[in-house]
Amino acid sequence: MSDSVTIRLLDKQDAPAYQQLRLQSLQTDPDAFLSSYEAESRLHDTAFVEHLDWAYHPPCFGYFGIFVNDKLVGYIQAGKNFLEKQEHVGSLYNLYVSKEFRHQGLASRLINHVVGLLRQEAEIERVFLSCTARNPAAYKLYRKLGFKRIGVKARAIKWNGQYDDEIEMVKLLLE
Numbered sequence: 001m002s003d004s005v006t007i008r009l010l011d012k013q014d015a016p017a018y019q020q021l022r023l024q025s026l027q028t029d030p031d032a033f034l035s036s037y038e039a040e041s042r043l044h045d046t047a048f049v050e051h052l053d054w055a056y057h058p059p060c061f062g063y064f065g066i067f068v069n070d071k072l073v074g075y076i077q078a079g080k081n082f083l084e085k086q087e088h089v090g091s092l093y094n095l096y097v098s099k100e101f102r103h104q105g106l107a108s109r110l111i112n113h114v115v116g117l118l119r120q121e122a123e124i125e126r127v128f129l130s131c132t133a134r135n136p137a138a139y140k141l142y143r144k145l146g147f148k149r150i151g152v153k154a155r156a157i158k159w160n161g162q163y164d165d166e167i168e169m170v171k172l173l174l175e
């Protein structure tokens with residue numbers, strides 16, 4: 001039987017599964033995120049409930065999870081802009097797919113699903129995201145999905161005495 005893949009917004013009920021996957025992601029891929037395992041492992045369980053709840057603005061904004069046979073294996077955050085002058089702009093953060101589920105197109109499905117929702121349901125015209133210069137996998141993925149590099153924030157990251165650059169990218173949904 002083939003695996004069933006579903007994508008949906010995560011709500012407060014998903015907090016335990018999200019917390020587990022989030023802490024896993026900060027451990028397996030510490031350089032991919034601006035936060036750290038050291039910081040988030042100290043948080044109380046309720047903080048993860050609050051993270052999901054604060055971001056939750058259905059149908060388009062919040063943390064989206066991708067499930068394989070009902071197991072949460074990846075997530076991405078679609079951030080809502082509350083400023084009136086930026087209601088046409090969407091932002092994506094915090095993409096992760098669990099190591100054993102990579103190279104199956106799951107991140108691509110997750111991003112395409114969320115971008116489609118942003119375009120159709122929220123009239124978003126351009127979607128911004130960024131990745132670190134030392135993350136070629138993410139950069140290649142975003143390029144493949146139609147994101148274009150628009151700039152670089154040189155040395156915007158400093159962790160354990162090492163600098164990294166942040167590459168800013170955009171996908172235009174309306175030319």
Ligand SMILES: CC(C)(COP(=O)(O)OP(=O)(O)OC[C@H]1O[C@@H](n2cnc3c(N)ncnc32)[C@H](O)[C@@H]1OP(=O)(O)O)[C@@H](O)C(=O)NCCC(=O)NCCS
Nearest residue numbers: 029032095096097102103104105106107108131137138141
């Ligand atoms: C980046 C990440 C989300 C990709 O997830 P995934 O489900 O394996 O991605 P997909 O299977 O949809 O890959 C689609 C394309 O992305 C690119 N890509 C993905 N992983 C890659 C890798 N390790 N090296 C090079 N290119 C890669 C390829 O172009 C790939 O297309 P292909 O399979 O035809 O070669 C995953 O590796 C991950 O969670 N990494 C750690 C966290 C992270 O870096 N998040 C991004 C923060 S900006």
